[in-house]
Amino acid sequence: MSSLAPLSELFAQLPSGVVIDNPDRTVRYMSDWARDPSARPPLAVVRVESTEHVSTTLAWAHRHRVGVVPRGAGTGLSGGATADAGVVVVSLERMAAVDIDTQAHVAKAQAGALNIEVKRAAEEVGLWYPPDPSSYEICTIGGNVATNAGGLCCVKYGVTRDFVLGMQVVLSDGTAVDLGGTRLKDAAGYSLINLFVGSEGTLGIVTEVTLRLLPQPAPSSTLVASFPTTVAATQAVLDITGVCRPSVLELMDHTTIDAVESMTSMGLDRSAGALLLARSDGPDPASAAEIAAVEEICRRWGATEIYSTDDLEEGEAFTQVRRLALPAIERLGSILLEDVGVPVPALPDLVEGIEEIARANNVTIAVIAHAGDGNTHPVVVYDPQQPAQLAAAETAFAAVMDLALQLKGTITGEHGVGRLKRDWLPQQLGAAGLALQHTIKRAFDPHNLLNPGAVLLPENV
């Protein structure tokens, strides 16, 4: 990377207004929600309008060895869209077209389209795009693909990866490649699509994707159960996943319930140790049977209050409670948001361990979880005015990752490694696994130009 890179050449190759280098404007593209303190204003921001623009930019960057940081809506939580001095940010915000193929039941979406726009376009023709990260109203499909984003319905319907049938991707030298298509099954050659999904812009820049759509699911039944402890709730989760397939299976701990109730005054039981939210979709009698099975298991694990409903609006209201959890916790102080996942049977040990970590470091950790697939979001809360608290929060944050790894889990279930979790990746993968990651990176990006510093620490290439 060189700050002497001939930016004028790039200006000349792209239409007016596409490249901006005014620091007052580029500073807005400097970081994502992880607010990495190492972020610096980039050399320039390229607000691409087509795959060709991306190709032009990457070919230029390749010639001059300039780093490139791709960016969707900047809602990433791991610092995957963090700029540095001398790099150019490729912003996909202007590539936001969504086109539904009602015959093939797929959506073609440009990377900058919002998740909700794909959902809406599908819904208009009676179809459904399931992946629903909490930020679905404001995050882009490109970002979802980059991090292999999940959400509430993944426990039954899968993550972003499971819906990507095709993509257009621009490689580090500017070559554009089309992969896959609208066919549902394909065993021809290595699955490069699956390699690019979740690669956080470090192997290529995905500019357009073809997404599988499903028929809309039948209306859901919803159950909410209060448990005396978080551990008891996780034990119920384990039993539930052994016998049925709820479409949503979410957990909120006591701290989270308290925070949501303080914000909303919805009448949640502040005395509850934890709350489980389960939904079941399917024709009415089927989902009712499933909810009944869930209810029985919850009782067995000591649930005190259980409420279930077939009313859709009421069900949505409960789901909304879950979606409000993070904003509610954010009112308690500054936060460090975790994303660790463990095998479902390790959930009780994980939540117990997190309670100990909170005590030992004298910080608050609220736990929200996509419990059905073992993916948890422990949120470390601290007072930003007190430097000692920040240090304690960082210690706790690291301790939670260490704990998850001890329990054969992952440092990230759906947010990605970005820059925030990069230092823990070697511990999770082991030497041989990490070496393979570098093998891939070297093969696709030998000059380390694509999102340099994300996912992997640079090594000599």
Place this chain on the structure above:
Amino acid sequence: MSSLAPLSELFAQLPSGVVIDNPDRTVRYMSDWARDPSARPPLAVVRVESTEHVSTTLAWAHRHRVGVVPRGAGTGLSGGATADAGVVVVSLERMAAVDIDTQAHVAKAQAGALNIEVKRAAEEVGLWYPPDPSSYEICTIGGNVATNAGGLCCVKYGVTRDFVLGMQVVLSDGTAVDLGGTRLKDAAGYSLINLFVGSEGTLGIVTEVTLRLLPQPAPSSTLVASFPTTVAATQAVLDITGVCRPSVLELMDHTTIDAVESMTSMGLDRSAGALLLARSDGPDPASAAEIAAVEEICRRWGATEIYSTDDLEEGEAFTQVRRLALPAIERLGSILLEDVGVPVPALPDLVEGIEEIARANNVTIAVIAHAGDGNTHPVVVYDPQQPAQLAAAETAFAAVMDLALQLKGTITGEHGVGRLKRDWLPQQLGAAGLALQHTIKRAFDPHNLLNPGAVLLPENV
């Protein structure tokens, strides 16, 4: 590859009986069901008993630049397990352990375990391993992973890829790597698991996998509908997939119906142009509603006879009819088995085009299809005694792949490229896509030792 490779060194490094080099015995490991005429007896067969044995073999092969052909049960249909003079075959047949983790709801299976053994072990504890290639009673999990095998239930439950949570894989230099684990979600680093799934033993040898299990599905309702033409049946398929999610949606054309009836005398309607088999699982009222929706669509597309049943045994009998299709067709002559897939809306054009190809080349082509996901198995039937017929069959076989590619399909939906379809891969992927495949191959196997000649033509590395 050198026939002068010091095999004695390998004999010395492995227990007695693991390596065999008697041509009378090694010849049995020479080819798979594709019976590639270029197959030659290998230098030796290593019947590995552990991942360590695989490591030892690959490290030896790496030192001496000997090609290695991995092999499961040899039921592959694309020539992916074809030996050549001078290579060693690594047979996984002795690594067949299956262990169910009833807490985490996963199966740990060694690569040589049969698919049916995983299914049975899961069933014993009330769980379910869905992928069900037609050969599930005799094919190995390792082979399923190598080809990303599909089957009848994939239309709703996904292919092998969707169930692989972890694996142990040995790289070309003999290094063993553990990837993934029993956690359900993981966004940490590039998804190498997804790269190895479907790589047909050309990037590494998978020795053990951790497979996700699901709760057993509720009993199925089953529907069988006769259509005047294959095209009409495919049009019904398109409409069905737009509104519901049958767990099986299979098609048999007239030739297939005729062949099955000749073999079984089950009372199938020989006058039917095509037959659709649909199943729906879920609690009774739910699946009944789904089957009713399917029935209505079938009527709309001119189905003459429609029969549906909630009786499980009867439903299984109908499914058995579908599973007997290939053996029945094989009684008509020698066959070339296709595996092309197209986007579901292109199915009518595909089946029409196949009829034309059959006429033009004066051969019989029977069509069986996993219609719900657009994956078809046109079977070209010819008389092996007549050289002209073989040539015509080969021409037709190629024409079907060309047609599928014209319709934006794939040359293989679930059998893999192997050696049989390798020459068509460049046409499907295009120059840039093919170059990326070679990038991957070079990065993982720079000396082209792993299953040389499968999937990709060797290039200068």
